Each structure stands twice: as C-alpha cells, then as structure tokens.
Amino acid sequence: MSTEPDTPPSPGPSETEPSPSPQTPAPQEKTDxxxxxxxxxxxLGSLGIHKFYLGYQTEGIIMLAVTLLVGGFTCGVGASIMGIVGLIEGIIYLTKTDAEFDAMYVTGRKPWF
Structure with missing residues (x-):
C-alpha cells in the first residue's frame, strides 16, 4: 500500500484552454x-452565384430562373436585368466595411441589396 496522499490529477492543456467554437468564423474568413x-x-451576377455562395438558395434560384427562363423568352432582357442587379450588389458588397457586411449579409441574413 502506498503512503502518499491521494491528489487529483492536474488538468492537461486541452482541459484548461477553451476550444474555439466551430460556428464562429475567424475575422479573416469574413473578409474573404x-x-x-x-x-x-x-x-457572374446574372446567374446568382453570389447568392448561393452567401447561403441564399431561394434568391439564387430566382436569379438563375429569371436569367435562363425569362431571358430566353425576352431575348436576353431578363438576363441583362439580373446582370445589372448582380453588378449593383457586387459594388455594394465591396464598398461595405467588413463589420457592416458581416452584420448585414452574414449575421443579419439580408437577401437583397
């Protein structure tokens, strides 16, 4: 039998440091x-690819459908309109600060403009 007093084992380094949350993106990921x-x-604004990238599937499908279906019936007018919408949204995205973009489109989930 051992005469040493029972001492609890000291926590390892992984037990003392909190692990990062997988849902919280790093600031660099938000900028990217x-x-x-x-x-x-x-x-590629007329195809709505940026909407799919941001997680707005419904809005992406709307833009894609207007471009392909309506654009086909109107000799490209629908595709041109969606291209202009995509251009405007791209300019808006790039002129916002990282915090504004994150609050509005990633966290706030604002789908249009």
Missing amino acids: KKLVAGILAIL
Whole structure:
C-alpha cells in the first residue's frame, strides 16, 4: 500500500484552454467571404452565384430562373436585368466595411441589396 496522499490529477492543456467554437468564423474568413461574394456578384451576377455562395438558395434560384427562363423568352432582357442587379450588389458588397457586411449579409441574413 502506498503512503502518499491521494491528489487529483492536474488538468492537461486541452482541459484548461477553451476550444474555439466551430460556428464562429475567424475575422479573416469574413473578409474573404465579402471579397469572393463581391467578385462573384460582379462577374457572374446574372446567374446568382453570389447568392448561393452567401447561403441564399431561394434568391439564387430566382436569379438563375429569371436569367435562363425569362431571358430566353425576352431575348436576353431578363438576363441583362439580373446582370445589372448582380453588378449593383457586387459594388455594394465591396464598398461595405467588413463589420457592416458581416452584420448585414452574414449575421443579419439580408437577401437583397
């Protein structure tokens, strides 16, 4: 039998440090999301790719449908309108500060403009 007093084991380094939350994106990821969404909106705005990238599936499907279906029946007028909407949204995304973009489009989930 041991004569040493029972002492609880000291916590390891993983037990003392809080683990980062997987839902909280790092500030650099937010900046990248803003930049990528803005460039996608400017270059491929009529297809709604930037909406899909930001997680707005319904709005992305609307833009894609207007471009492909309405644009086909109107000789490209629908696609042109969606292209202009995408261009405007891309400019808006890129001119916002990172905090404004995150609050409005990532956290606040504002789907249009």
